[in-house]
Amino acid sequence: xxxxxxxxxxxxxxxxxxxxxxxxxxxxxxxxxxxxxxxxxxxxxxxxxxxxxxxxxxxxxxxxxxxxxxxxxxxxxxxxxxxxxxxxxxxxxxxxxxxxxxxxxxxxxxxxxxxxxxxxxxxxxxxxxxxxxxxxxxxxxxxxxxxxxxxxxxxxxxxxxxxxxxxxxxxxxxxxxxxxxxxxxxxxxxxxxxxxxxxxxxxxxxxxxxxxxx
Amino acid sequence: xxxxxxxxxxxxxxxxxxxxxxxxxxxxxxxxxxxxxxxxxxxxxxxxxxxxxxxxxxxxxxxxxxxxxxxxxxxxxxxxxxxxxxxxxxxxxxxxxxxxxxxxxxxxxxxxxxxxxxxxxxxxxxxxxxxxxxxxxxxxxxxxxxxxxxxxxxxxxxxxxxxxxxxxxxxxxxxxxxxxxxxxxxxxxxxxxxxxxxxxxxxxxxxxxxxxxxxxxxxxxxxxxxxxxxxxxxxxxxxxxxxxxxxxxxxxxxxxxxxxxxx
Numbered sequence: 001x002x003x004x005x006x007x008x009x010x011x012x013x014x015x016x017x018x019x020x021x022x023x024x025x026x027x028x029x030x031x032x033x034x035x036x037x038x039x040x041x042x043x044x045x046x047x048x049x050x051x052x053x054x055x056x057x058x059x060x061x062x063x064x065x066x067x068x069x070x071x072x073x074x075x076x077x078x079x080x081x082x083x084x085x086x087x088x089x090x091x092x093x094x095x096x097x098x099x100x101x102x103x104x105x106x107x108x109x110x111x112x113x114x115x116x117x118x119x120x121x122x123x124x125x126x127x128x129x130x131x132x133x134x135x136x137x138x139x140x141x142x143x144x145x146x147x148x149x150x151x152x153x154x155x156x157x158x159x160x161x162x163x164x165x166x167x168x169x170x171x172x173x174x175x176x177x178x179x180x181x182x183x184x185x186x187x188x189x190x191x192x193x194x195x196x197x198x199x200x201x202x203x204x205x206x207x208x209x210x211x212x213x214x
Numbered sequence: 215x216x217x218x219x220x221x222x223x224x225x226x227x228x229x230x231x232x233x234x235x236x237x238x239x240x241x242x243x244x245x246x247x248x249x250x251x252x253x254x255x256x257x258x259x260x261x262x263x264x265x266x267x268x269x270x271x272x273x274x275x276x277x278x279x280x281x282x283x284x285x286x287x288x289x290x291x292x293x294x295x296x297x298x299x300x301x302x303x304x305x306x307x308x309x310x311x312x313x314x315x316x317x318x319x320x321x322x323x324x325x326x327x328x329x330x331x332x333x334x335x336x337x338x339x340x341x342x343x344x345x346x347x348x349x350x351x352x353x354x355x356x357x358x359x360x361x362x363x364x365x366x367x368x369x370x371x372x373x374x375x376x377x378x379x380x381x382x383x384x385x386x387x388x389x390x391x392x393x394x395x396x397x398x399x400x401x402x403x404x405x406x407x408x409x410x411x412x413x414x415x416x417x418x419x420x421x422x423x424x425x426x427x428x429x430x431x432x433x434x435x436x437x438x439x440x441x442x443x444x445x446x447x448x449x450x451x452x453x454x455x456x457x458x459x460x461x462x463x464x465x466x467x468x469x470x471x472x473x474x475x476x477x
Contacts, residue, residue: 186391
């Protein structure tokens with residue numbers, strides 16, 4: 001004969017097990033709904049049409065150390081700082097292609113671009129400006145190391161910004177908001193670079209001198 | 215918003231043409247190589263200490279390559295009659311500052327200062343000069359633009375080395391760099407970056423000792439040529455014929471060595 005208190009304990013425990021099972025099933029259903037909502041690609045806001053425009057990217061090539069202006073049709077925002085950052089995102093997307101002539105690791109390279117009026121400049125649209133390019137530390141850490149490859153990246157950024165923002169006269173670089181010595185051990189990131197056309201082709205050798213003795 | 219690139223490109227071409235013209239006319243250079251010690255070469259094996267530089271292979275860091283390449287180049291230069299001054303002969307426990315490196319180089323008034331680097335990307339040897347604008351005056355030059363008066367000579371040195379490498383069938387690539395401490399050097403200065411050699415689909419790795427020896431030999435040959443072109447040896451004094459006997463008392467002999475002979 002099973003004592004009465006043991007039967008009460010058994011039925012209580014069985015009831016608890018049933019409740020916990022229901023609770024777990026309910027939790028699983030809710031989690032499934034939450035995950036399904038993340039994957040839902042249904043549009044929420046109405047799409048906006050942004051017209052593409054002719055934009056010049058200054059593309060680098062490691063093989064011959066050249067910087068070549070190349071036209072691309074890109075849709076860019078109008079707000080200047082967002083426009084500058086988007087422009088650089090497009091530039092680095094070109095380099096993230098495996099067949100790129102200046103291959104860089106894919107991923108976001110630029111955190112922000114700030115366009116600041118230079119001291120003593122008149123406050124009009126054509127006044128000379130300083131661009132501060134804030135690079136991500138992950139980009140800097142993964143950038144190939146070498147004099148040529150680093151200089152090409154810097155000159156490519158400068159040329160592209162100069163072409164899109166003619167009022168820029170100076171460009172400087174930060175990494176995660178802080179000054180940084182070099183890009184990947186070679187190209188100087190401490191200096192302020194002049195914003196100029198950086199189209200570059202290595203100078204041909206001048207062969208006027210006699211051949212060196214072997 | 216876009217600016218057509220032709221106008222700045224034209225300006226740049228004009229600037230390059232001006233530099234090329236001044237390269238050909240050595241007399242236009244404000245500083246002549248004769249003011250430098252014609253037998254001293256400064257080698258700066260880049261990086262060292264905690265600064266490892268680029269990762270060339272799984273086991274080889276740039277700082278170790280540059281040091282071993284300096285040790286490969288040094289005996290060749292010494293055999294060619296050069297005195298080699300190096301900014302480091304071993305891997306220092308603490309990283310040398312750029313100012314220390316520049317100070318070592320600037321004290322000896324070298325005929326050439328070579329910053330040795332290496333990279334796993336590209337091909338051949340990359341020869342880079344400073345991005346500064348060549349200056350016509352060596353008066354009151356700030357530290358960060360100390361290379362400026364020497365830039366004409368640096369460009370000529372880069373050309374000489376490029377020609378030397380070309381003769382050794384190693385493709386040179388002439389460019390500009392902001393690498394430290396090139397802007398602080400008061401000597402004809404270039405940054406030499408050794409890269410793997412790619413020719414007709416075959417790639418010779420940077421670790422190939424035969425390739426390294428070829429590069430070192432080509433640099434040595436080019437530096438001998440640079441010494442002969444930029445700082446030729448002093449001409450021997452031309453002895454004057456003995457004065458014919460005369461009735462007047464003998465005059466003191468004229469100095470036989472020309473004044474201001476190059477070193």
